[in-house]
Amino acid sequence: MSDYLSVSTLTKYLKMKFDRDPYLERVYLTGQVSNFRRRPSHQYFSLKDEGAVIQATMWAGAFKKLGFDLEEGMKINVVGRIQLYEPGGSYSIIIEKAEPDGIGALAVQFEQLKKKLTEAGYFEERHKQALPQFVKKIGVITSPSGAVIRDIITTVSRRFPGVEILLFPTKVQGDGAAQEIAANIATANQRDDLDLLIVGRGGGSIEDLWAFNEEIVVQSIFESRLPVISSVGHETDTTLADYASDRRAATPTAAAELATPVTKADIISWIAERQNRIYQASLRRLQLQEERLAKLTNSVIFRQPERLYDGHVQKIDHLTQRLTSLMETRFSQAKQKEALLSHRLLAVDLSSKLDRYQERLQVQERLLKSNTANLYDNKLARFEKAQDALLSLDTSRIIARGYAMLTKNQKVIASTMDVQKGDLLEVELKDGRLEVEVKDVR
Structure with a gap:
């Protein structure tokens, strides 16, 4: 039995081999992502090729620095170390770094972020603002030491002397550049004296220009109240800031020309x-x-x-004649109507009609008195009947006939269930009250 090893002993031995083997301390693998489902912190998935599968683990710190989104089926190159997990007897690779196979991580991140922002509507033409035709003050967000600001100043001064240029000194490359660009765009939008913004920098690699691909910069350009001209890199360079801006310029000089579409000479x-x-x-x-x-x-x-008023004089004469004729006709008609009404009034026997109306009035008065007397008698009888009924319910009259009323705590006792032996009760009689104690309840 001394020749047999326990499972734990064998596993510990193999783990020691894994940990001490210099070839397994840093491993470079190429594989296809499988069984990937994004988790809140640490990521667990598999890497596979045509002949084998290995489990992969990526801790949250390394995953945050990845720079692109892992997707099922994506082929990636990874750097990590091999680890044997004793309780499960399985081995896996702990990934420290990863990048897409064949193209750079930044290129993948660029396409993924471009797709995301396109679906969100950040690049739609309907959101683009028109550039003002005449400007008084231009804000420029760039490095104070680069050629960008010098080219813009030179071009604007040549095309339209008198236009002010306000520089927002900005870090345009490296850590914190994206946050500084976005902050200066927001600061510029708080001013009331600017007509538009130029955001730019000189050429460089995709890494050098990456600050202008950050989502925070794209969002700040999209939300800008001021029109934004983007001039980032050379003519062949394209950033997400170019897609979000209202206009893209290939060079700083072109940006200055877009900002001053009309020259001073043109205006003169x-x-x-x-x-x-x-x-x-x-x-x-x-x-x-x-x-x-x-x-x-x-x-x-x-x-x-006199020709000016000849016609008016004739018109006045004509209207005067018409008015006189009309008034005579109206007076004649009114006189005839008055005679007719007088004849009809004399024909009416007013005294006989008055006698008939007086007789009808006397009949109505007698009828009203009769109905009022009947109604009063009926109401009085109903009142006396109700009064007798109400008096019959008066407890004082009942007690006066020789009855008594028992109360407990000012409540009338209606049943033996309301009292117990030893209770103190009040007895109300017609000439006073008694206090009694209950000796028994039957």
């Missing part, structure tokens, strides 16, 4: 053209009015002004 030329058009229009209007004045001056009306 436009004003001169408008001045000339106003002058020509005023001159033509003046000539036209002079011609009208000359024509009116030579008009017959001014030479024979």
